[in-house]
Amino acid sequence: MTLLSWTLSLLRPYRARVVAISILAILEIGLGALAPWPLKAVVDNVLGGRPLPGPLAFVVDAVVGSSASALLLLVVAAGLLLQITSEVVLMIHTQLQVDTGQRIVYDLRSKLLAHLEALPLRHHVLAKTADSVYRLDSDAYCVNDLVMGGVFPLAMAVLKLSVMFVILIRLDATLALLSLTVAPFLYGCLRYYSVEMTDRAERVKALESAVIERAYEILSSIKAVKSFARERHELARFTRAGADTMGARLRLTWQESLFSVTVSAITLAGTALVLAVGGLHVMSGTLTVGGLLVVIAYLAAVYNPLSSIAHTSGSLQQAIVSARRVREILALPAETLDGPGTDASGISGHLRFDNVSFAYDEAYPILEDVSFVARPGELVALVGLTGAGKTTLVSLVPRFFDPIRGQVLIDGVDISRYSLRSLRERIAMVPQEPVLFSGTIRDNIRYGRLEASDAEVEAAARAAQVHHFVGRLPNGYDTQVAEAGATLSGGERQRLGIARALLKDAPILILDEPTSSLDAISEESVFDALRRLRGSRTTIVIAHRLSTIRDATRILVLHEGRLIAEGTHDELVASTELYRRMCARLSIGRSLDEPEWTDELKKALT
Secondary structure, three states, X not given: OOHHHHXXXXXXXXXXXXXXXHHHHHXXXXXXXXXXXXXXXXXXXHHOOOOOOHHHHHHHHHHHOOOHHHHHHXXXXXXXXXXXXXXXXXXXXXXXXXXXXXXXXXXHHHHHHHHHXXXXXXXXXXXXXXXXXXXXXXXXXXXXXXXXXXXXXXXXXXXXHHHXXXXXXXXXXXXHHHHOOHHHHHHHHHHHHHHHHHHHHHHHHHHHHHHHHHHHHHHHOHHHHHHOOOHHHHHHHHHHHHHHHHHHHHHHHHHXXXXXXXXXXXXXXXXXXXXXXXXXXXXXXXXXXXXXXXXXXXXXXXXXXXXXXXXXXXXXXXXXXXXXXXXHHHOOOOOOOOOOOEOOOOOOOOEEEEEEEEOOEOOEOOEEEEEEEEOOOOEEEEEEOOOOXXXXXXXXXXXXXXXXXXXXXXXXXXXXXXXXXXXXXXXEEEOOOOOOOOEEHHHHHHOOOOOOOHHHHHXXXXXXXXXXXXXXXXXXXXXXXXXXXXXXXXXXXXXXXXXXXXXXXXXXXXXXXXXXXXXXXXXXXXXXXXXXXXXOOEEEEEOOOHHHHHOOOEEEEEEXXXXXXXXXXXXXXXXXXXXXXHHXXXXXXXXXXXXXXXXXXXXXXX
């Protein structure tokens, strides 16, 4: 699909508005075509004493008689009425055009956001969030600049040129042909500058996106910036990025100015040529002074839109670049949440990994030939050193990523055969850093199941040990949450995440270090709740605490992407050295190889 056809496709929902805008534009052109004639009548017929054309003379004689003063007042009044009507039409046209442009922009933003949401998690892991935000915020305006700053002005210029040219031919064929002499020069100028300005506009967009990215990184990491007192360092980095962007913007503006001056010079030269030849025609008596004024007015009506487009050509080139960036995102293949597939609503949660391997880049595998089974009612713990692939492994279950080899099956069915939305609706997850949204505490818990009642929300909060601290807040569950839950402690955010997952009541529950920010008493209370609520759920927990591990039905030990052992706590302590070392650190912070290791401490592991 070409850029023009893509742009026009965005106008389809607004066909009625486009027709109305087109009618107003035609009316505006018609009124503009009439605008110079009252002036011609004043110059030629009132001041010059020339008689009016036959039919018009009959009407005027019937209204004002032969009085020159009355004729002057009539012509001036007619001209005033014509100008006021033209301004009213222009006002309505502008308002409708801006209104339509804004609606198209927000439609495109909604479409772009929906597509970004639908892109696989892999894209969001590899792409920069700030760049996506920039495309959503700034680049989405491309459609307004293309349609309202390009398509409509160009169409109006062509229509005006056609109308005015026909009238000019009737007035003076030579002047009409002379007015077209600027066309090849304008075309050559446009061809010369447009490619260079597009390249420069593309660089400006990339640099502006980088500046937004730098600011986003600083503000999202403000705690680290302040803790290391690196405000000046970050400001210097931002300033350098800003200086590069400013330099690129100034070079683009200079190019735009040169283009604008060149176009203005060409149109002025064309006007001067027509004026000179038209003056000769007046002197020879083949054209009246009023007729020459009409010709000059028509030339201005034709050249002004062309000059206006030249003045905004930089914006048009940037709009073309922005449209390209938006289309790049829209061209990326999205996940099909509601596509064809088996409905997962009736699954029991029997999970099996069958020789699963995964890698972002096949040269650097993250998981290799992982196989295990997790049954309903079991609590399966994943342990391993940092980077072992634990979080990646659980991310395969809701199909945030797809394995490059092997199968993940639920109830004996490959998860790729399930409808994606129905699959994810049957899986509840608690990430290590729970995400909180703007809104109340009640809204954040209810995010797990939007149709849940207040009583169900409170029940989930009690199970996750949330109710006690919420009860101390002035507005209770209606307390507004600061951005990303900044006013809550890590433990409070984590408990809200657990409450949200419990409220979802899914047959598969995945917890990524769910109690890392909780004190020992709160941790025990949460796990008591999980034991009670576990029932027939399949629960998978990534754990680093010994208390969490020992509560598991079965423990899986991952090392460098491979499953090296599985069993109960006692079995693994007896059989797996890596697990023993991990438990030593988790319990008292010592290695089993240290000479101070005593039988009494070893018993603490069992």
